[in-house]
Amino acid sequence: xxxxxxxxxxxxxxxxxxxxxxxxxxxxxxxxxxxxxxxxxxxxxxxxxxxxxxxxxxxxxxxxxxxxxxxxxxxxxxxxxxxxxxxxxxxxxxxxxxxxxxxxxxxxxxxxxxxxxxxxxxxxxxxxxxxxxxxxxxxxxxxxxxxxxxxxxxxxxxxxxxxxxxxxxxxxxxxxxxxxxxxxxxxxxxxxxxxxxxxxxxxxxxxxx
Numbered sequence: 001x002x003x004x005x006x007x008x009x010x011x012x013x014x015x016x017x018x019x020x021x022x023x024x025x026x027x028x029x030x031x032x033x034x035x036x037x038x039x040x041x042x043x044x045x046x047x048x049x050x051x052x053x054x055x056x057x058x059x060x061x062x063x064x065x066x067x068x069x070x071x072x073x074x075x076x077x078x079x080x081x082x083x084x085x086x087x088x089x090x091x092x093x094x095x096x097x098x099x100x101x102x103x104x105x106x107x108x109x110x111x112x113x114x115x116x117x118x119x120x121x122x123x124x125x126x127x128x129x130x131x132x133x134x135x136x137x138x139x140x141x142x143x144x145x146x147x148x149x150x151x152x153x154x155x156x157x158x159x160x161x162x163x164x165x166x167x168x169x170x171x172x173x174x175x176x177x178x179x180x181x182x183x184x185x186x187x188x189x190x191x192x193x194x195x196x197x198x199x200x201x202x203x204x205x206x207x208x209x
Contacts, residue, residue, distance in 0.1 A: 023170050
C-alpha cells in the first residue's frame with residue numbers, strides 16, 4: 001500500500017499541523033540564513049593581506065580609505081576599519097574597538113540560530129507526542145473491537161508513528177543547517193582574530209616610525 005504526502009499528513013492526525021508549522025519555520029530560517037551568509041562576504045584573509053601591505057608602506061590613510069570603500073556586506077572590513085580608526089588611542093583601545101565590532105557582526109550572523117536549536121528539540125518531541133496520542137487511539141480501537149487481528153494492530157501503530165518520522169526529519173534538517181552555519185561563523189571569528197593580531201604590530205610599527 002502506498003500513500004502520497006497528503007494522505008500521510010491526514011493519517012498523522014492533528015499534531016501534523018504543528019509539525020507543518022515547524023517545517024515551514026525551519027525552511028524559512030535556513031533559507032534566510034543561507035541568503036544572509038551568501039550575500040555578506042565573510043572572507044578575511046585576502047582583505048587582511050591588502051591592509052597589511054599598505055601599512056608596511058606607511059599608507060595607513062589609504063588602508064582606511066580602502067576599508068571605507070567596501071559596503072556593509074563586506075563583513076570583515078568594518079572590523080578592520082574600527083581597528084585602524086582607533087589606533088591613535090593605543091593598543092588596548094583599538095583591540096577593544098575591533099573586538100566590539102567583531103562581536104556585533106558575529107551576533108548578526110548568528111541571528112536565528114537559537115530558533116533552529118529550539119526547533120531541533122521541539123519537532124521530535126512533538127512527533128513523539130503525536131505518536132503516543134496515536135498509540136492511545138490505536139489501543140482504544142483494539143479494546144473496542146470484537147475481532148482483533150494483526151492487521152488492525154499494525155495499521156494503528158504505523159499510523160501513529162508517522163508524526164515521529166516527520167518530527168525527526170525536521171530535527172535533522174535543523175541540526176545539520178545549524179552546525180554548518182556555526183562552522184562558518186567560527187571560521188570567520190578565528191580568521192578575524194588572527195587578522196587583528198597580525199595587523200596590530202604593523203600599526204604599532206608605523207606609529208613608532
